[in-house]
Amino acid sequence: MRRPLAFLVLGGAGLVLQMTVLDVLPFGALKPDLVLLLLLYLSGRSDAVSGGLVAFGLGYTMDILSGGPFGLFTVTKVVIYFLGYLAAKRVYLTAGLAPAVMAAVATVVEGLLVRVLYGALGLDGRALGHGLLRYLVFQALLMGALAPFLFHWLGRLDAWLGTVLPGGDDRRPASLL
Amino acid sequence: MLYFIKKYRTLLFATALLFSGLVILTGTHEKRRDLGILDKIALDVTGFFAGIITGIGRGVSSVWFDYVYLVGVRAENAALRAEIDRMRLERAALEEAVLETDRLRRLLGFRERTGFTAVPATVIGSDVSGWFRTITIDRGSSDGIERGMAVVSPEGVVGRTHEVASRTAKVLLVTDSNSAIDAVLQRSRGRGVIYGRVTPVLEMRYVHRTEDVAVGDLVLTSGVGGVFPKGLRIGVVSRVDDTATGLFKTVDVAPAVDLARLEEVLVVTAYAARDYEPLTSPRPGAAVQPAGLTPEAAEPPSAPPAAPSPSPSPVRAPAVAAPGPSPARSPAGARPSPSPTPRAAATPVPAETPRRVSPATPPEPARATTSPTPSPTPPVPRVPLPSAAASPAASPAAAPAASPAALPVAPSPSPAAPSALPAAPSAPPAAPSPSPARELPGAPPSSGAER
Secondary structure: OHHHHHHHHHHHHHHHHHHOHHHHOOOOOOOOOHHHHHHHHHHOOOOHHHHHHHHHHHHHHHHHHOOOOOOHHHHHHHHHHHHHHHHHOOOOOOOOOHHHHHHHHHHHHHHHHHHHHHHHOOOOOHHHHOOHHHHHHHHHHHHHHHHHHHHHHHHHHHHHHOOOOOOOOOOOOOOOO | OHHHHHHOHHHHHHHHHHHHHHHHHHHHOOOOOOOOHHHHHHHHHHHHHHHHHHHHHHHHHHHHHHHHHHOOHHHHHHHHHHHHHHHHHHHHHHHHHHHHHHHHHHHHOOOOOOOEEEEEEEEEEEOOOOOOOEEEEOOOHHHOOOOOOEEEEOOEEEEEEEEEOOOOEEEEEOOOOOOEEEEEEOOOOEEEEEEOOOOOOEEEEEEEOOOOOOOOOEEEEOOOOOOOOOOEEEEEEEEEEOOOOOOEEEEEEEEOOOHHHOOEEEEEEEEEOOOOOOOOOOOOOOOOOOOOEOHHHHOOOOOOOOOOOOOOOOOOOOHHHOOOOOOOOOOOOOOOOOOOOOOOOOOOOOOOOOOEEOOOOOOOOOHHHOOOOOOOOOOOOOOOOOOOOOOOOOOOOOHHHHOOOOOOEOOOOOOOHHHHOOOOOEOOOOOOOOOOOOOOOOOOOOOOOOO
16 A cells, blocks of 8 residues: 555656656657656556556546646556556566667557547547657657666665565566456 | 456456546546636645745756856946946837827727736646646636636737636646637738647638738737737747648747746736727826737727727726726626537637626726635735836826736837728638637638637
8 A cells, every 4th residue: 555655646746847847858848757657667566456546546636737638648547557567467677678668659659549539539639630740759769768767766766665676576466367 | 256356357447447537538528617626626736846846946046047147247237237228218219109109099089909907927837748738827716817817928928727726727828739819910910710739839720821921920819709818929920831722821820928938927817998098198108018919909990899988088097907897707706607618628618708898887896806715815916017007107197007906907009000000800701600619620710719
């Protein structure tokens, strides 16, 4: 129970950072999505229930703080978490460039999901679609570059919390289904 | 059954979470008008921490720029004083020109339409995602802010309030893909609707192919829709593409405001249509207009004549500062509910009841003194954009309006105004106007498409 709460608080702090400090970084429209990286990290190192709840909670909070349709990020974050959860069964997430690749792919998937949900809600998606591909590519590169560092520090935090052994042994569940 | 649940519990849990998210998304996206209590608390708490972090950041930056950059400040000071002297002379010439314009305008019987009260606010955060363009400001319903109010800066239009908590509010920027503002080209008076995109460049849609549009043309708010006062700068045309087939041109517009570096904004709580009354004495100081307000603010061709003033005052009436109930908004701040719309509130906000206050009816008193929610904090003073009304050299009759409690922004026309007067705004001659709430591809939106 302590761990999900810790990650919820950490995700909340990440959202505040996204609102403030990260906004002044010279990346233009790009903005690191710390919550997405946190959820990807969790997807390989937590059970489905607590991780899923963290994803739901952080997505909901993001919806409160964002200007998009309410519930949009609640859905996308939950989907991303469980996709990461599935992928973590097949990929050793802490090895090499795996976190970077996974973060980049998750960014693209989330972007497409946002676009699809936007259209599914009957909203005018033309503006959102303009420059979408270029935005997604650069955002994916940015997230891919950040992921290894963030995973490293989250691992240390996890070890400090005592939920993951310093050697990297995690508590990944045996199977999803 | 239990075996099934145990075996597929993860899948079932994932499905349940996803379903809950979809229920929230489909069930509430059209009603995103009022936040729930928990949502408001979350927004306030996050805004509190964001305010702290922003304050710390600005403090550090202030120390840096106030102390480290002080080297050579003496020489810079002398240079600035010389610059001030030069600008004083320039200002005197401009004031004279504006007085001349005032006289011409009075002769023509035109009405000055623009003047608004505004609450200053500090930007304490931006959107948490890269998908949407919103900012969070440190003023909320306890400061008189309501949903759907125009947010401006001296450079031009910033956006409009989107969601309001007690001490914070979110502002939907003009660059957001959900934003739409009815606009007019300053030079040709061509009409269109400004939409945001994922990219920082705006798009002006529904500009007819025959319209004369050129790179560098200024794009202003048309005043249609009742959200934004007329004549505020939106941006400058940066690209015109008329190669595509169809009824309309594709026009890119660079925003007038650098939204990435926005620190302070003004929330327009009311603006008034005012009579432009004859002057009995020259107003030597009433010359400067706010930078974001162009001469077209008072440009009258499309403006319906306001109700005649029952007792014309010999000077400009500071309509917003005058006491009395407002026809557009009660003193308690209640406004007519916006009409329901099939589109998401996060996206299209329906055209609302105009916040304009007729000069015939005395407008509401300053909101700072009539806040519906008593607040332990002192009321936020209304300050005007740098304008003529705030000038200490303004006419004596206008001076009382310059109290810090409620100051109307009283833009004065500039000498450039008469050149634009003969041109009447022309709506796209194409196609009938569909409802702004649901656009039809290829057809221009009706008036009041602001959202």
